[in-house]
């Protein structure tokens with residue numbers, strides 16, 4: 009498909025992965041592809057640090073200058089920042105965007121969106137699958153997109169995330185822990201920093217999970233529009249119990 013698309017993108021002879029944290033690491037590969045402009049280095053993203061102001065604009069202009077198709081993998085983050093795609097929140101324009109799970113609230117469907125200039129070439133690629141024309145995921149996607157737009161899902165998830173995360177950080181501080189939160193509040197990454205063994209953080213997540221708040225220790229968390237005030241309240245209660253337990257165990 010990419011070989012085809014290059015043909016449809018005048019001057020574009022290469023491709024590079026755009027946004028993405030897949031299998032736990034950002035994968036910026038530009039420094040291996042061509043020299044970077046003076047003063048610009050590819051950041052090593054620790055935790056889920058957000059890119060600095062202007063980062064994506066530099067990447068975008070590098071892609072234009074060097075004939076690279078800029079592709080955004082928005083599978084995980086799609087609609088958690090902006091209903092038009094994460095690139096809108098960062099203010100740049102990719103050539104291709106890949107969306108998946110978020111489209112139909114869990115029903116199996118994915119979509120590759122792109123610039124008009126790439127459309128004809130993409131349409132020439134023949135690929136098929138047994139379940140591609142299932143009506144249910146299509147209907148679910150349409151309904152889901154309409155509902156998410158109506159309820160302004162990105163703002164709602166960001167707001168719920170902010171409330172939960174601020175309270176968790178405060179709670180952690182009460183027990184003497186520094187809970188580092190990175191990434192967008194709708195898809196955060198959390199880590200207790202004073203934890204060289206990583207066991208303290210894992211234990212805390214384990215104690216929360218045991219009590220019914222399913223915290224994952226080394227992966228993004230995902231806020232949902234289904235999370236309620238009561239969910240947040242109960243989660244904080246559980247988190248506090250868990251801090252009490254790990255404080256006794258680890259000090």
Ligand SMILES: Cc1ncc(COP(=O)(O)O)c(C=O)c1O
Nearest residue numbers: 028029030081082083084085108
């Ligand atoms: C960012 C990202 N890209 C791609 C994938 C792959 O999706 P799939 O398992 O449907 O191929 C995932 C899966 O979680 C993902 O999180």
